[in-house]
Amino acid sequence: MFVYLAKRLLYTIPIVFSVALVCFMLVHLSPGDPLVSILPADASAQLEARLREQYGFDRPLPVQFWIWITNALGGDLGNSIANGRPVLSEVLNAVGNTLLLACAASILGFALGMFFGLVAGYFRDTWIDKLATSIAIAGVSVPHYWLGMVLVIIFSVQLNWLPAVGAGSGSWTWTWAHVQYLILPAVTMAVIPMGIVTRTVRALVGDILSNDFVDALRAKGLGERRVFAHVVKNAAPTAIAVMGLQLGYLLGGSILIETVFSWPGTGFLLNTAIFQRDLPLLQGTILVLALFFVFLNLAVDLLQAMIDPRIKRG
């Protein structure tokens, strides 16, 4: 167990380094001068040289990478080209909003997915199973940005029950004034993990029910409700692991939904960074989101190793 943990932790180091390298290279492979977006069209060569030096674009790439990564380790991701503010604080502000949205969506998606998956797996090949499976397939196939639009059309435009865009004014509070903004984007986002968790849990339940221990439980006279409880207990660790990864995907993939709902999160920031060609902001946002994903992966693996005693690979 200890060896597994140590190995898993050590393995994270090269991954984090490579992720940083990819984030860095991605932006520097892109065509065009990173200074284009801030330089006025009639800028003098002097001004250009001064800015280039100020942002460090005049040095060789490996040197730039070294400076960038050592600064990043110290919590400095540089300054945004467009507005001059520190990238890290911009990203951290936005991450809070994205995290709120992704967590709400995960909880909802997980609860629904567990329910549909357990029911579908337990009543396999009945109409209940067919219904739950259809919902799951629709959930993984739907273009979620379109689903978001449809929900806005129904609940904002036609019924006028919920606001269409934004996250409410002022800082977030758990009051209706703010929560009403969260409902539509969270439901839209929840559809994907709902579908994936349903399919995973349905397959799991099938496997579990074919185990000998289920027959043993029934043979010793346990009621179906208690047998079902055992099934849930056995399906939970894998389902939680799947959901943990899904949370990471939602964090990284929230840009489309955030665009539809003008949600002020990292997706909004990415959008700004891409279209204003604000390279430090783009690098920083991608790096933070990717690192979130790496550490979430790590947490899921460790949690699974703790819950499931069979994982003791040395």
Added chain:
Amino acid sequence: MAIATEPLREIAIVEKRRGYWGTVGRRLVRDPVSMICAGILLLIFLSAIFAPWLGLADPFRGSMITRLRPFGTEGHPLGTDELGRDMLSRLIYGGRLSLLIGILPVFNAFVIGTILGVIAGYNGGWANSAIMRTIDVFYAFPSVLLAIAISGALGAGVLNSIVSLTIVFIPPIARVAESVTTSVRNLDFVDAARASGASALTIMRVHVMGNVLGPIFVYATSLISVSMILAAGLSFLGLGTRPPQPEWGLMLNTLRTAIYVDPWLAALPGVMIFAVSIGFNLLSDGLRSAMDIRN
């Protein structure tokens, strides 16, 4: 990888009379859901390919006085868009680009990923480590983020969005290819080929490829649905196709301003993306269960 390795074992014990693929095809044709999906997809494909000969209105010609006409307007059965262009025509023409940018990345990734995975799986050792560890790095990015990061860095454009999605789909396909190849590598017939003096390249090309392509192909078809959604999503963000080209994701974006005027018209392009995506998902599920011959 359960999906990847299971069909392999069947290859060895397949009935001789019809051959493996004959049996699979027969089972697929008998599945009504798969056949309905295949029919709908075929219809969308054919109408996109033959769009210029269908007698449709010009998808580029708009008119300021006929903007956002509702369904059933004379001459415009599905109404007109925000610039007065015929919706039916744009939806059908839109399939050309949308299907291309949705499917081509998976095809590219299928070719590249299979080659990488087979080399890694067959050779093992340092080649395996070099290829698979590089691929692990891309696994450290959520796929949507990776696609948007690469597209954002390269800049908007059809070609760039195809490149970025290809990069997104190579790692998962290579992983499946590697795991299938590893399980084939030590089977008796490969040993026999090796003993008879076949070179590594010949063994990979003839003996390994023939047995791994099926499972990898099925896995790749299951990615088309995601690819369609992502490709249209990139256009929706303004990172793919550029106006005035008809493309479903871009149409969804430009029609977004119209949701207060004619909401259901604005949602139409999404229906096309949804239809293609769910069609490929169900067809891929059908193909997978048709290949699972034990049942």
